[in-house]
Amino acid sequence: MAISSRALFDFEAENAVFEAGDAAGYMALQLERLEQVAGPGVALPLIQKLLAFNTEAAHRVEVVIVSRNDPVSGLRVFHSAVASGLRLERGVFTQGREPYRYLRPLRANLFLSANDADVRAALLDGFPAAHVYPDSMHAANAHPAxxxxxxxxxxxxxxxxxxxxxxxxxxxxxxxxxxxxxxxxxxxxxxxxxxxxxxxxxxxxxxxxxxxxxxxxxxxxxxxxxxxxxxxxxxxxxxxxxxxxxxxxxxxxxxxxxxxxxxxxxxxxxxxxxxxxxxxxxxxxxxx
Incomplete structure (x- = not known):
């Protein structure tokens, strides 16, 4: 499955800078916080549980970051993933361009993003996709298995x-x-x-x-x-x-x-x- 960085981690404060039209300021802020682990996003518990289907004997679930972030900001995403115990190996960072174009070579079964335009485009291209509500209540931890x-x-x-x-x-x-x-x-x-x-x-x-x-x-x-x-x-x-x-x-x-x-x-x-x-x-x- 493919997931955007804002769906996986809490980048809402940084995104507010970007949405204000300050792309350079956004990149500078992400660089400044490069070693700072991002907080959990709304989809993080789902990803953690899906990856738990993988065992030494069988690799059943692959999760790929597909993001409009620049590659340098992508370093923070991977750093945060490691700190959260996620084993993520692949990422696509397009620096503002439409990332949904890479869903086909990735053979994605699901695309989660906080960008509604990317979600609409992915759906039109035939991929299951949903616009994540970043302010959703996080999942209860009552069913860890x-x-x-x-x-x-x-x-x-x-x-x-x-x-x-x-x-x-x-x-x-x-x-x-x-x-x-x-x-x-x-x-x-x-x-x-x-x-x-x-x-x-x-x-x-x-x-x-x-x-x-x-x-x-x-x-x-x-x-x-x-x-x-x-x-x-x-x-x-x-x-x-x-x-x-x-x-x-x-x-x-x-x-x-x-x-x-x-x-x-x-x-x-x-x-x-x-x-x-x-x-x-x-x-x-x-x-x-």
Whole structure:
């Protein structure tokens, strides 16, 4: 998987200098702090747990820093990674240019970034990608031997074809449509391939376990099509929450995910109050 430096470490103070238009000042600040270990970013616990699937006998997870940082600032990123116990060997630092272009040769299964433009470009190029909310609540440390990942359904695991019906015709006709198509699998969404990669990890004999959840605003009778779609892919999720429009935050607080992926801003803001969250900037609700 590919991850930006701001998703992995807390570079928000330094980024504020860059966003103010002072690129030279940003580079100087990073150079000044070269030996200073950066604080944990919102995705650090997820990366630590995923790397724990690697053993001496099997290398299952590769994490690559893909960043708009300059190469000198990249030294601080690697220094901070070592201090955090992360075994990272590869990095791409483009000094302001679009780093998503390197996802294809990296064969990335996931791209996490705090830059929404890079996320949109990666999604358009066919890669699972999410805009990390840097101010998300950090993951609880209650499950050190288990990775927990929660996904929304429409426009994330599934295509947005049903969401378009809802947006156009309203809830009643959406339910009629989904009931009539309950045995017709939904097309794949941007995160199907990432779920498949996680499913492979679940089969591994590793010291780390993996638990997944579908957390969706769907309710009966629209639930059936979602489950049957997963069945048609020969993939199961450990938990499925059909919330019928209820606030997702309290349910995510109980699941305690290491990361939650959703396409809608409201759900992401709710999720970010209880745990690490990334917005999948795809589908009809994210069209300009």
């Amino acid at each position: 288990e990775v927990r990942i929660a996904f929304d359904g429409d426009a994330v695991l599934f295509s947005d074809e049903a969401e378009r019906v809802f947006q156009r015709d309203g809830l009643a006709l959406f339910h009629q449509h989904e009931q009539a198509h309950s045995r017709v699998p939904l097309s794949a969404g941007p995160f199907k391939s990432f779920l498949e990669a996680l499913h492979r990890l679940q089969q591994a004999d590793a010291p780390m376990r993996l638990r997944t959840a579908l957390v969706t605003a769907r309710s009966a009778p629209a639930h059936e099509r979602a489950i049957r779609t997963l069945m048609s892919w020969n993939i199961h999720v450990d938990e499925a929450l059909f919330l019928g429009g209820l606030d997702k935050g309290p349910f995510l607080a109980e699941f305690e995910p290491d990361f939650f992926f959703d396409d809608q801003t409201g759900h992401c803001r709710s999720g970010a109050q209880v745990g690490p969250t990334g917005q999948v900037l795809a589908g009809v609700v994210n069209e300009a």
